[in-house]
Amino acid sequence: MKLSAENISQFNDQGYLFFPELFSKNEIAKLQNEVPSILNRTGPEIVREKHDSKAARLAFGVHSYSNPFEHMLRHPRMLEPVKQLLNDEVYLHQSRLNPKYGFGSGASWDWHQDYPPFQYIDGMKEPKCIMATVFIDDCTAVTSPLLVIPGSHKYGLFESKLHEDAKGKGYALHHIDNTLLEKLANESTIEPLIGPAGSAAFVLCTLVHGSANNVSPWRRAVLYMNYNAVSNACTESSRPWFQNNRDFTPLNSLGDDCLE
Ligand SMILES: O=C(O)CCC(=O)C(=O)O
Known part of the structure; x- marks a missing residue:
């Protein structure tokens, strides 16, 4: 997929792009079929919800143990726009599946930027990193969609604090304080990023985003793939591979039919 000059200018202005139904129902069904076995894993790559230890909050590194997710990582409709936006070759810094279970199990995400842990912990020099997002389930107004503040990336890196819930949990969420959020x-x-399963978004890693807890009865799973520019490869290695991938080999696209 090739982005237009208008797409690129919108991304520079808003900090994200959204494409409803970028993938067909058949293509996305390949990923949906994998979700139960992914979430049954018991390794350190699975982070549990604080208030419901049976429910997975995140499955890190999902591209490395599921073929359809690996194909999504190298799908031309995801990879080529990212390369165009970053104007560089890219590698995968981190992938994660957020199932966001219903009935209140899928807890909220405080307002944050993705970049602080990448910089402070992983040694990522610049915010040349994009969170490419694929809706595995429908994201509606009632399933606590991802919320973004358009243009908030223009301020660069905000001061933020490590979230209490994230301490010692294997992930690092730096939340933004209320005064700044209000401003x-x-x-x-x-x-809100709302659309049917198969919709996709490209979000710069300094864009402020968050979500409420999912009190609907429906799961709202989303795949996040943080691609980093190869010229911006991380220098630190304290986090495990599934949070800070050390393989900087540039990714090449598969065929457009790789999920069919
Ligand atoms: O999917 C969500 O509800 C939020 C996840 C998020 O903000 C993140 O993974 O950075």
Whole structure:
């Protein structure tokens, strides 16, 4: 997929792009079929919800143990736009599946930027990293969609604190304080990313985003793939491979029919 000049200018201005139904129902069914076995894993790559230890909050490194997810990582509709936006070859820094279970099990995500742990812990020099997002389930107004603040990336890296819930949990969420959030939201707005399964978004790693807990009865699973520019490869190695992938080999696209 080739982005237009208008797409690129919108990305530079808003900090993200959204494409409803970028993948067909058949293509996305290949990934949906994998979700139960992925979430039954018991290794350190699976982070559990604080208030429901049976429910997975995140499955890190999902591209490395599921073929359809590995194909999604190298799908031209995901990889080529990322390369175009970063104007570089890219490798995968981190992949994660967030199942966001219903009935309140899928807990909220405080407002944050993805970049602080990448910089502070993993040694990523610059925010030349994109969170490519694929909806595995429908994301609607009632399933606590991902919320973004358009244009918030223009401020660069905000001061943030390590979230209490994240300490010692194998992931590092730095949340943004309420005063700053109010200022950003009033200056811009808050946009929900809503669309059927198969929709996709490209989000710069400094864009402020978050979500509420999912009190609907429906699961709302989303795949996140953080691609980093090869020229911006991380220098530290304290986190495990599934949070800080040390393989900087540039990714090549598969065929457009790789999920059919
Ligand atoms: O999917 C969500 O609800 C939020 C996840 C998120 O913000 C993240 O993984 O960075």
